[in-house]
Amino acid sequence: MKPAFFCAATAALLLSGAAASARPYAPAAGNDDTILVKLPNQVSMTIVARDKKQLRELKEYKLDSLMIMLSGYISQAEAAGSKSSNGQVTMEFYPAKDKPSSQAAPEQVRVTVRGGQTKTDRVEVMMGKMGIKVESDQEIDTGKEHVSIKWNNDDDDDTKRDSLKQVRRQVKRDKLTGSDFGVDLGLNALVNRKPYLDPTSGQEQAFDLRPFGSRYISLNWNFWARAGKNSPLYFHLGPEVAFNNYMLEGNRRFVQTDQRTNIAAGGDVQYEKSKLATTNLNLPVGFTLKFRNEKHDEIMRIGAGGFVGYRIGAHTKVKYEQDGRTHKDKDRGSYNLEDFQYGVQGTLGIRGFDLFAKYNMNDLFKENRGPKAQVVSFGITFSDI
Known part of the structure; x- marks a missing residue:
């Protein structure tokens, strides 16, 4: 609480307390008795009464209360x-009505508070990497004006970066078309499997993949178009x-x-x-x-669609120990895989975190030329959205 506000209100309180009658005091009379008290910080307190008797009655009031x-x-x-x-307000209080049992309660207290806010005008001019910032602050109470001129410098780098980031986000938010790059990292699994015929034993054998060894990675270039300026619907495609x-x-x-293509035991x-x-x-x-x-x-994204694809390469790789040496055999070939793949996919994103799932609707191998199974891929997408 500022001392000036407190002392000014104190003067109003003592003035109302000195009045003996119920009618409000009218300061028009010229023969009133007056006490002027000068306080620190150039604050003054004035007590006005009709006569000396009223001034002496001040001792009846407990100033601490x-x-x-x-x-x-x-x-x-x-x-x-x-x-x-504008920060200015005048309020009136009536302590005598609030506490009728008190003989010393003032009849009326008027408090006027003038706000200490400053009025600020700011102008910023940017020219390439150079800039000038002009700030003008004017105090309402005193009328004093403070003007500061500052050249753009490294101290404002964080502010500039935040502002530029906001501008980029706003521009991208309002765009109707654009493109993104993303990387999918996940795992593969085989579903709808049927046992294969072991060529050695002639018996049907079940098979499966290692959960964490069957990895999926994709590089995505995504081109998108928005249905309208404020529409939440986006159409996207990309290789x-x-x-x-x-x-x-x-x-x-x-x-x-x-x-x-068969599955053979080692x-x-x-x-x-x-x-x-x-x-x-x-x-x-999609x-x-x-x-x-x-x-x-943007807080959440839900996507759905499909895909078609063409196989451009395939190979097998085995690693084993034999005669005290480590062998790595790598053989390229078609392995009777389907050349074309097609399926459906879906995504779920929350802020900068995205999950994806893909389901190949046709078999991994050509019909009757390899184990029967379909592929499901799932994982996390990292992108610049």
């Missing part, structure tokens, strides 16, 4: 002033290069013959790794709904 009461009134006035446009690893569970490997050789790797060029297409908050910041 009055000060406590006055402090509460000033706090209320300051709170009300902070909500006004992607996908790398799939299918690592077999157990001591087995993929073996290619002229007619089909026998005396123990495979540390045994996988089939493919490279596909895909074209995803729609995305983007939900925003009241500040128009």
